Amino acid sequence: MRPIDLAREHGLSAQAIRNYDDAGILPPTERTDNGYRRYTPAHAQALRAFLALRAGHGHERAAEILRSCHRGDTESAYRLIDATHTALHTERGTHTDVATALDNLSATPPDPIPGRPLTVGELAHRLGVHAATLRTWETEGILRPERDPATGYRHYRPDAVRDAEIARQLRRGGYPLARVAHFLESLHEAGGTEALTAFLTAWQQRLNARGRALLSGAAQLDAYLLLCERM
Incomplete structure (x- = not known):
């Protein structure tokens, strides 16, 4: 998939997708021989997870949750999620x-x-x-x-x-x-x-x-982690 393919689902620009990619919000991206980025269903689900998490956790914490997952450090991701739930409580x-x-x-x-x-x-x-x-x-x-x-x-x-x-x-x-x-x-x-x-x-x-947004974010993140486990 191209950046525009991911962008259309959420009404975003292709540049926004590239920015999320450069910020580490999306998992590592392969490039074609001529330098174009190639995205997979995993990238699409990571984007869904980030946008859903952002509604409940805010931009920076949602981004860090995804970065932690990409590093394989789900323990840190869960701690960040727990901290938001504690603050809401x-x-x-x-x-x-x-x-x-x-x-x-x-x-x-x-x-x-x-x-x-x-x-x-x-x-x-x-x-x-x-x-x-x-x-x-x-x-x-x-x-x-x-x-x-x-x-x-x-x-x-x-x-x-x-x-x-x-x-x-x-x-x-x-x-x-x-x-x-x-x-x-x-x-x-x-x-x-x-x-x-x-x-x-x-x-x-x-x-x-915000509580409902946290539930939605957790569901999308879980879907992303399950997809990664199956790859």
């Missing part, structure tokens, strides 16, 4: 924790002392973190406490308490600070309760779609 737990935190905040007053916002120490105690952690989150743009005009002390109103609760769950889920800040910014843009529910639903749908 962790994110599912984070989604559940964030949704629970939001439910709890809506069901119970975030301020244990009615009529007064929380201080740094009170919020730190509520979350089980150090006060210095809250200051770091503020520096990173995660929290935006108010300041007492007379003393300069930080005050955390219910919306800031909610943000801190969510930040704690996301950090437990392994989210870096920059990503936590971006998440909360998106949450603020979502607005009220209905928009927040839609935000969480969309997140869940993305998790489910």
